[in-house]
Amino acid sequence: MREITYRQALNEALAEEIERDPNVFLMGEEVAEYNGAYKVSQGLLDRFGPTRIIDTPISENGFAGLGIGAAMVGLRPIVEFMTFSFSLVAFDQIVNNAPNMLTMSGGQFNIPITFRGPNGPAHQLGATHSHATECLYANVPGLKICTPATPRDAKGLLKTAVRDNNPVLVLETELFYSHKGLVEPPEQELLIPLGQAEIKREGKDVTIVCYAQTLPMALTAAEQLARDKIDAEVLDLRSIKPLDLPAVLNSVSKTHRVVIAEQDRPFCGLGAEISFRIQSEIFDELDAPVLRVAQEEVPMPYNETLEKAVLPNAEKIIAAVKKICV
Amino acid sequence: MASPEQRDEVEMLALMLLIRRFEERASQQYQAQKIGGFCHLYIGQEAVVAGAVAATRHDDYLITAYRDHAHALARGTSADACMAELFGKATGCSRGLGGSMHYFDKTNHMYGGHAIVGAHVPLAAGMAFAAKYRKEDRVTLCFFGDGAINQGSFHEALNLAGLFKLPVIFICENNFFAMGTSVKRSTSLEQIADRAEGYDMPSEIIDGMNFREVRDKLAEIVASIRKDPHPAFVEARTYRYRGHSMSDPASYRTKEELEKYRLEDPITRLRAQLTREGKLTNEQFDELDKKAKEQALASVKFAEQSPEPPIDELYDFTFVQGDGPGESGNLLEPAESQAGRAKKPARSPRRLASRSASTNGEEE
Helix, strand or coil: CEEEEHHHHHHHHHHHHHHHCCCEEEEECCCCCCCCCCCCCCCHHHHHCCCCEEECCCCHHHHHHHHHHHHHCCCEEEEECCCHHHHHHHHHHHHHHCCCHHHHCCCCCCCCCEEEEEECCCCCCCHHHCCCCHHHHHCCCCCEEECCCCHHHHHHHHHHHHHCCCCEEEEEEHHHCCCEEEECCCCCCCCCCCCCCEEEECCCCEEEEECCCHHHHHHHHHHHHHHCCCCEEEEECCEEECCCHHHHHHHHHHHCCEEEECCCCCCCCHHHHHHHHHHHHHHHHCCCCCEEECCCCCCCCCCHHHHHHHCCCHHHHHHHHHHHCC | CCCHHHCCHHHHHHHHHHHHHHHHHHHHHHHCCCCCCCCCCCCCCHHHHHHHHHCCCCCCEEEECCCCHHHHHHHCCCHHHHHHHHCCCCCCCCCCCCCCCCCCECCCCEEEECCCCCCCHHHHHHHHHHHHHCCCCCCEEEEEEHHHHHCHHHHHHHHHHHHHCCCEEEEEEECCEECCEEHHHHCCCCCHHHHHHHHCCCEEEEECCCHHHHHHHHHHHHHHHHHCCCCEEEEEECCCCCCCCCCCCCCCCCHHHHHHHHCCCHHHHHHHHHHHCCCCCHHHHHHHHHHHHHHHHHHHHHHHHCCCCCHHHCCCCCCCCCCCCCCCCCCCCCCCCCCCCCCCCCCCCCCCHHHCHHHCCCCC
């Protein structure tokens, strides 16, 4: 293992998959000559040339659709959105064309495409640039969605996504590109299956279910809770769909208490789905109500203090945990 | 594979007859409520797809909008599979999962059947992109109506095709009406073909009621694209005799206008051309027509007798299985493996307060 950044981990995953399979190519705004808006594709144009690393105009609906068409006839595109807030311009392609094609064609056309890019609120970008899109897309049958929170998960999940024969959204965390973490050396193939959560901290008193931006918040919360003699288990979902429900149920059956820490908005959100699953499957295991920490239900304000008030954080998670661990 | 020039014109006339007779039957079956959803008929426009198919190879990519029955038939999808799809049967060209607007046939290079107006135009650019990426000389035929040309996806796709020099022909089947809105009421240009200029793309306006003109003009364009990949735009002026869909009486246009176009009927026209040249007798034509009618009728029988798609296959087409970790058909199926979970002894549920007056609703 060696320490690399989240950005480098994604870059390695891209390079390894483009190297491995001639049908894989990377397309998006500023991915080639500019080396990526967030430098995730740094050096790839030099290494693979302009047929494999392709700059597009600002035309999300167009190039998302182009990728899907190319996938219909056997290529395996990786389409980068400069941010998933911009993927909303391509919503029709992502929701209507990519996931429906297999069903509509009676099983004739699968769409092996990866849509990737930063997702979730960053820092003071205002309402249009701060969308967490996982719940919007999770409502669509036929899409797979993962939300890596560490460099290792980023590399392993992106590589798996590219090899999947279905449309996969890799929702990267905009704020984590410079985060460092331990990752296997390049000569060691790293594939992390979609739909596998990971316990990032073991505990026995309460489960904090988290993903993406809420993972570090949950870990911070767990450390502080330990001082108050509350031993929290931190379960990182890693994938939104498939959802690793058994991992959630196992952990909650052990701790009997759960707080779901969400990056997205609460209404019709991921925590609502998970709470429903918990109560319907293991109602008897619960010793307290399921609580959720999510964004406030407002368009994101620019002002720093107000933005902080909207977002989930460690303090909000701690407060929720203390409410049910009395 | 026969080169396009050798496609027999009599054979193409037979195809146009099959398309028309098939759709007349479909219309009848729709009225008899054997067909659900929406159903858009192509009757009157047959020369466009027939001419395009006659000018191209079978392995060239073809993609179209929701008025798609003719495009599948032209590509060689059987009338049986087409009718069964309308009936929602398992033997349909999309297993009964797509319906009238979503015909697909991979073997015959028919890539749909797309029902969001304009949304398939970027897909066509992608198919052409793949052909160029793999250095193949395939051409992509992308059909759409005059209603599609004001969608953003159309503009984005044409720009990308022009920018990347993709081997695709954008064929606008201009039947002058987007549902009930005439081109004059929807489009800022006099001539749709002029849109192409904005993307530095050669364009042609052709008579879409004339099979030979469609075929010959497209053959020229295809030859040019195969030599050196580039996009092209064709505005084929045509007319649908029926309403936009089955529920549309087409009261937005006059009887006189319809009659004017009927005089230019593409089937009558090709028949006359062939008869004049001594390539077709009246008896031969009657025989072709009889055969088309029989095929259409037989397709109804086939569809009626075909099985429904099995309900236990409901989840089989949401995801393709295999070749990747984390595969699962139904992503929301209740978890099966919960082994090893530290199970608390189940407690009996507390009684409803109103039903346990003796305990005053207290917990047991």
